[in-house]
Amino acid sequence: MFRPxxxxxxxxxxxxxxxxxxxxxxEFVRETYRALSLAGVDYIELGYKASKEQFDPSVYGKWRFCxxxxxxxxxxxxxxxxxxxxxxxxxxxxxxxxxxxxxxxFQMIRVACYVKDITKGVAxxxxxxxxxxxxxxxxxxxxxxxxxxxxxxxxxxxxTSVPVVxxxxxxxxxxxxxxxxxxxxxxxxxxxxxxxxxxxxxRQLAFANTVQAIIDGANFVDGSVYGIGRGPGNxxxxxxxxxxxxxxxxxxxxxxxxxxxxxxxxxKIEWGYIIPYMITGVLNExxxxxxxxxxxxxxxxxxxxxxxxxxxxxxxxxxxNLA
Amino acid sequence: MFRPxxxxxxxxxxxxxxxxxxxxxxEFVRETYRALSLAGVDYIELGYKASKEQFDPSVYGKWRFCxxxxxxxxxxxxxxxxxxxxxxxxxxxxxxxxxxxxxxxFQMIRVACYVKDITKGVAxxxxxxxxxxxxxxxxxxxxxxxxxxxxxxxxxxxxTSVPVVxxxxxxxxxxxxxxxxxxxxxxxxxxxxxxxxxxxxxRQLAFANTVQAIIDGANFVDGSVYGIGRGPGNxxxxxxxxxxxxxxxxxxxxxxxxxxxxxxxxxKIEWGYIIPYMITGVLNExxxxxxxxxxxxxxxxxxxxxxxxxxxxxxxxxxxNLA
Numbered sequence: 001m002f003r004p005x006x007x008x009x010x011x012x013x014x015x016x017x018x019x020x021x022x023x024x025x026x027e028f029v030r031e032t033y034r035a036l037s038l039a040g041v042d043y044i045e046l047g048y049k050a051s052k053e054q055f056d057p058s059v060y061g062k063w064r065f066c067x068x069x070x071x072x073x074x075x076x077x078x079x080x081x082x083x084x085x086x087x088x089x090x091x092x093x094x095x096x097x098x099x100x101x102x103x104x105x106f107q108m109i110r111v112a113c114y115v116k117d118i119t120k121g122v123a124x125x126x127x128x129x130x131x132x133x134x135x136x137x138x139x140x141x142x143x144x145x146x147x148x149x150x151x152x153x154x155x156x157x158x159x160t161s162v163p164v165v166x167x168x169x170x171x172x173x174x175x176x177x178x179x180x181x182x183x184x185x186x187x188x189x190x191x192x193x194x195x196x197x198x199x200x201x202x203r204q205l206a207f208a209n210t211v212q213a214i215i216d217g218a219n220f221v222d223g224s225v226y227g228i229g230r231g232p233g234n235x236x237x238x239x240x241x242x243x244x245x246x247x248x249x250x251x252x253x254x255x256x257x258x259x260x261x262x263x264x265x266x267x268k269i270e271w272g273y274i275i276p277y278m279i280t281g282v283l284n285e286x287x288x289x290x291x292x293x294x295x296x297x298x299x300x301x302x303x304x305x306x307x308x309x310x311x312x313x314x315x316x317x318x319x320x321n322l323a
Numbered sequence: 324m325f326r327p328x329x330x331x332x333x334x335x336x337x338x339x340x341x342x343x344x345x346x347x348x349x350e351f352v353r354e355t356y357r358a359l360s361l362a363g364v365d366y367i368e369l370g371y372k373a374s375k376e377q378f379d380p381s382v383y384g385k386w387r388f389c390x391x392x393x394x395x396x397x398x399x400x401x402x403x404x405x406x407x408x409x410x411x412x413x414x415x416x417x418x419x420x421x422x423x424x425x426x427x428x429f430q431m432i433r434v435a436c437y438v439k440d441i442t443k444g445v446a447x448x449x450x451x452x453x454x455x456x457x458x459x460x461x462x463x464x465x466x467x468x469x470x471x472x473x474x475x476x477x478x479x480x481x482x483t484s485v486p487v488v489x490x491x492x493x494x495x496x497x498x499x500x501x502x503x504x505x506x507x508x509x510x511x512x513x514x515x516x517x518x519x520x521x522x523x524x525x526r527q528l529a530f531a532n533t534v535q536a537i538i539d540g541a542n543f544v545d546g547s548v549y550g551i552g553r554g555p556g557n558x559x560x561x562x563x564x565x566x567x568x569x570x571x572x573x574x575x576x577x578x579x580x581x582x583x584x585x586x587x588x589x590x591k592i593e594w595g596y597i598i599p600y601m602i603t604g605v606l607n608e609x610x611x612x613x614x615x616x617x618x619x620x621x622x623x624x625x626x627x628x629x630x631x632x633x634x635x636x637x638x639x640x641x642x643x644n645l646a
Contacts (some may be wrong), residue, residue, distance in 0.1 A: 176499065203565070208499065208527070208532075211498060227596075236596075238598075239527065239601070250628070252626060254627040254631075255598060302582045303579045
């Protein structure tokens with residue numbers, strides 16, 4: 001596939017931080033930035049911007065906050081043609097946390113929200129666009145929305161100036177036919193806007209679904225190094241770069257990054273194909289029950305987990321530490 | 324997807340044996356058979372039938388040979404509606420190794436061959452059909468054949484009584500569009516025959532490609548427990564059963580089998596998403612270089628492997644133990 005409009009965004013630090021509360025070493029983030037720059041990735045997302053009034057900096061690492069001075073220190077001295085991105089959630093960031101773009105190392109601030117909060121998400125997009133940033137709106141968990149809810153949200157969104165809207169398979173529940181249906185729906189409802197795709201790998205479909213979205217016309221595509229991300233993780237950016245025929249992309253620096261940093265990390269924190277996440281994907285459910293289960297002594301008792309989620313009379317609160 | 328004609332074949336012991344020379348314990352094979360029977364899997368493939376004159380039984384485990392008395396001992400006392408299958412390769416089995424079907428525990432003997440050997444493959448299919456077995460012909464490595472070669476082979480095959488012909492993505496090199504192209508080609512060239520699909524997971528596309536083949540009309544589909552199989556392995560049968568809506572299939576026994584037997588085994592022998600196999604998949608090459616590399620001290624030096632396979636001046640024989 002070669003289509004020059006396609007932009008690749010790496011979300012390794014941002015989505016991977018959901019596993020380890022963004023406690024990555026500076027070296028890890030710096031080497032990620034260096035390798036992805038060499039690889040020609042268009043956007044590198046370094047975390048969330050969030051208010052320190054809401055998240056305790058003694059618990060969460062610096063990529064939960066993405067303060068501009070931390071970012072400058074990481075990227076200092078590394079040649080890069082990539083743009084920097086961070087993400088914000090509704091209600092978890094304040095306007096004062098976001099500097100004007102011309103004073104910030106970030107070029108893009110992405111907004112994540114649920115369908116019910118689209119108008120709030122648009123307001124946040126407007127705020128960051130007013131400050132000079134590029135933006136996208138990532139509508140999460142649409143596999144759980146009715147068609148009517150989603151159509152209404154997209155109709156509202158069509159009247160705004162948000163330039164990029166993402167199809168997000170938050171629960172790793174979609175098949176390629178679902179992706180095709182949604183990308184076509186978004187394209188039809190949102191004339192003039194660019195469609196993005198962000199997938200999760202619960203059922204080993206993240207890469208396949210991303211390819212399908214590209215075939216269907218999505219031009220913003222997310223990946224992460226070695227698939228890092230909460231639970232099953234995301235679409236592997238090394239697979240994505242091997243698929244895209246654009247000569248500006250280069251696989252080799254990503255392979256080096258994996259062997260030197262991501263493979264060792266994968267032995268300390270877990271992500272990938274893990275049966276409880278496969279089960280939540282099949283059931284189209286939030287991974288929170290699987291996250292809690294993987295943190296319990298029964299973490300490999302897949303049948304127990306399956307029974308809990310599929311047998312109505314079993315009380316799910318029986319899972320210790322349920323988030 | 325519900326289509327009653329679809330038959331699921333599990334090849335865990337046969338393809339998984341390529342990792343460990345078929346050195347599975349009797350208990351492991353017996354519990355695999357028990358669980359897959361409970362899961363409602365249509366065919367369970369227990370290994371290869373091969374000549375002991377060609378393979379040393381002190382090196383290869385009993386599932387390299389699949390002698391009828393070994394199989395009877397394994398299945399004895401287990402209630403099952405599943406049929407038993409084994410596979411034969413051209414030139415690696417003799418007629419005297421194969422009893423008449425009414426004296427054997429096997430109902431099916433599958434034949435694997437390359438396009439250039441289709442006539443030999445058909446002769447072997449005819450031999451086992453004459454003895455009373457069901458059969459399939461699995462044409463390997465078609466991602467490396469020219470269209471003309473393949474068309475000629477399929478034309479020859481169309482004139483035979485082989486009932487089932489498989490599209491096999493031996494190198495894990497196919498995208499869903501390739502699968503659609505080949506399934507349609509086989510269906511058009513082979514009227515009256517059933518099409519099968521066997522995938523490899525080098526690029527995390529085994530399940531997605533199997534789903535695509537089913538959508539395109541394939542009715543024999545291979546999977547393996549937890550994806551076990553050489554290198555990246557195969558389509559996970561637990562994913563396949565979760566996709567197929569046929570009430571005769573039951574996911575729960577497979578989850579139990581994974582937690583009790585396949586998860587522990589996966590810590591002793593390796594299969595799954597492993598970068599050197601990803602690279603051979605991207606390059607549409609036999610995994611042999613990756614197999615040798617994973618057995619070398621440099622096994623995690625992905626950049627070295629990538630350079631070896633993509634830089635013409637590097638001598639690939641520099642990989643120690645290259646098979």
